[in-house]
Amino acid sequence: KNEVEQSPQNLTAQEGEFITINCSYSVGISALHWLQQHPGGGIVSLFMLSSGKKKHGRLIATINIQEKHSSLHITASHPRDSAVYICAVWGVRGAQKLVFGQGTRLTINP
Amino acid sequence: NAGVTQTPKFQVLKTGQSMTLQCAQDMNHNSMYWYRQDPGMGLRLIYYSASEGTTDKGEVPNGYNVSRLNKREFSLRLESAAPSQTSVYFCASSGETGLYGYTFGSGTRLTVV
Numbered sequence: 001k002n003e004v005e006q007s008p009q010n011l012t013a014q015e016g017e018f019i020t021i022n023c024s025y026s027v028g029i030s031a032l033h034w035l036q037q038h039p040g041g042g043i044v045s046l047f048m049l050s051s052g053k054k055k056h057g058r059l060i061a062t063i064n065i066q067e068k069h070s071s072l073h074i075t076a077s078h079p080r081d082s083a084v085y086i087c088a089v090w091g092v093r094g095a096q097k098l099v100f101g102q103g104t105r106l107t108i109n110p
Numbered sequence: 111n112a113g114v115t116q117t118p119k120f121q122v123l124k125t126g127q128s129m130t131l132q133c134a135q136d137m138n139h140n141s142m143y144w145y146r147q148d149p150g151m152g153l154r155l156i157y158y159s160a161s162e163g164t165t166d167k168g169e170v171p172n173g174y175n176v177s178r179l180n181k182r183e184f185s186l187r188l189e190s191a192a193p194s195q196t197s198v199y200f201c202a203s204s205g206e207t208g209l210y211g212y213t214f215g216s217g218t219r220l221t222v223v
Contacts, residue, residue, distance in 0.1 A: 034213060035214075041120070042200075042214055042215070043214040044214070045213065045214075048212065096141065097143065097162050098143075098155075098212070099155075100152050100153045
């Protein structure tokens with residue numbers, strides 16, 4: 001079983017819909033990152049969370065440390081949000097590196 | 111612009127050839143990483159360097175070597191390329207604890223024929 005599980009693996013929605021991507025992890029961590037990768041593109045860090053909630057524009061990320069769960073929400077989705085969203089956790093068993101989920105491929109249709 | 115610079119962006123190698131992927135960061139980060147990304151496999155860590163002068167193996171180190179030349183530069187070498195090493199390679203760097211400033215390079219698409 002992967003230490004970081006994302007769901008869904010693929011998500012297709014219509015422009016304007018509210019999007020939720022989930023991430024669950026099975027061990028204690030220091031922090032969790034949400035990353036975005038556009039097709040054929042580089043990888044950008046969207047958020048780093050160690051507790052609570054963060055918001056940047058239409059993106060909201062939350063984390064519940066006790067439940068070992070994080071969500072990434074996109075409000076008023078737009079076709080330019082189409083990308084792969086990757087959850088990654090830092091500090092598994094004290095290791096100084098990220099452990100990645102498999103990613104969620106999001107497609108927003110106009 | 112501040113960030114992580116990777117070269118080259120594209121490369122085609124013949125089986126058995128060698129090459130070095132270069133990575134440099136100008137954010138004064140202590141930690142640097144090399145990943146490969148394959149369809150359906152996600153990002154996998156090849157090697158990392160928590161600080162200048164140290165390197166450690168990641169999940170998939172076989173067939174690769176690394177050098178942390180100084181604080182800015184971390185290179186990845188393929189001594190004898192194999193078709194299984196066809197992949198997209200990403201370099202990344204982060205602050206001392208890895209919690210802040212995690213930044214990726216733009217990637218190198220490598221094909222081994």
